Amino acid sequence: MRPVNRSRILPALLGAAGALTALAGWQLAATAGxxxxxxxxxxxEALGAAGRLLGTPPLWQATADTLVMALTGLLAAAVVGVLLGIAIGSSPLAMHATRVPLEFLKPIPPIVILPVVVLVLGPTAGMGTFLVFFGSFIAISVQSSAGVFDTDPVARATGASYGMGRAEILARIVIPSALPYIGTALRVAAPTSLVIAVVAGLLGGGPGLGQSLLMAQISGNQADLFGIVLILGALGLLIQGLSQWAERRLLHWHPQYRKAEIA
Structure with a gap:
């Protein structure tokens, strides 16, 4: 029988206690505070509204629309960002030539281009997907290029001394070395993609939970509004947990994760 890992149980218990404390504080402030x-x-009231909404098909349809926009945009950003990052990081000239444009674009939030994207694509799922892509691929490409660029030159030279070609060095040395950078970028981008997909519906009129939030706000139904917020929070926790699990599974060979498994 596998022994219980106390180092994992304790943080989970503390997290649950913190969530219950926050809910208790919210209840007290809203009723007697x-x-x-x-x-x-x-x-x-918000928890009751969330439970009631979870029993309605429109809520599940809105959730599906939001997840499709978030995951499709994130997948496209991952493919384009990683490929672009590998190409940039493999060339010192390209790395230095693109550093300023990428660092300039990185802090620009997708909401800045929202009016233009809505004007071109309309309040559609495609609009939300594009916003997620724009908000994710730059950070992924910057992290990927940094991981490739920071590959140990001794490891590269050793591979070359054993007769490896450039393609083999890239596949067997450079990309494995850059995977922790790429994994971190994807883990950070996963919950961000959900936020952007919601904003696309809330401010851009696209389908999904953002539009549900807007409708609840317009109708003055505060209980449903905060119920949807709670559902979004739970969805964000789920996506964050899945991204961390996938990162641990893909990078189980990395020293950082081997130490965590031993602990």
């Missing part, structure tokens, strides 16, 4: 009588619903 400074926010009593305000439009803010209590935690129990």
């Amino acid at each position: 400074p926010l009593a009588g305000a439009p803010l619903p209590s935690a129990l």
Whole structure:
């Protein structure tokens, strides 16, 4: 029988305790605290609304639309960003030539180009997918190029001394060395893609949970509004957990993850 890993159970228990404490504080503030009588619903009302919404087909359709936009845009950003990053990182000239444009574009939020994208693509799922792509691929390409560029030159030289060609060195030395950088970029981009997909519906009129939030806000249904927020938070936790699990599985050979398994 596999022994229980206490180093994993304790953080989970602390996280659950923190969530329960936050909900209790919310309930107290909305019922007997400074926010009593305000439009803010209590935690129990929001949880009840979330449970009721989970039993309705429109909520599941909106969730599916949001996930399709987020995952499709993230997948496209991962493919384009990793390939571009490998191409840039493999050439010092390209690395230095593209550093300023990429660093200039990296902090620009997708919401800045939202009006233009809505004008061109309309309030569609394609608009949301493109915004997710734009908000993710630059960071992924920067991280990927940094991982390729930082590959140990001694390892490259050793591969060349054993008669490896450039393609073999890239496949067997450079890319494995850059995988931790790429994994980190994808793990950070995964929850970000969900946020951008929601913003596409909330501000751009696209389908999904963002549009559901907008409709609840317009109708003044505060309980449903915060119920959807709770559902989004749970969805974000799920995506973050899956991305961390996938990173650990793909990089199980890396010293950082081997130490975590031993602990």
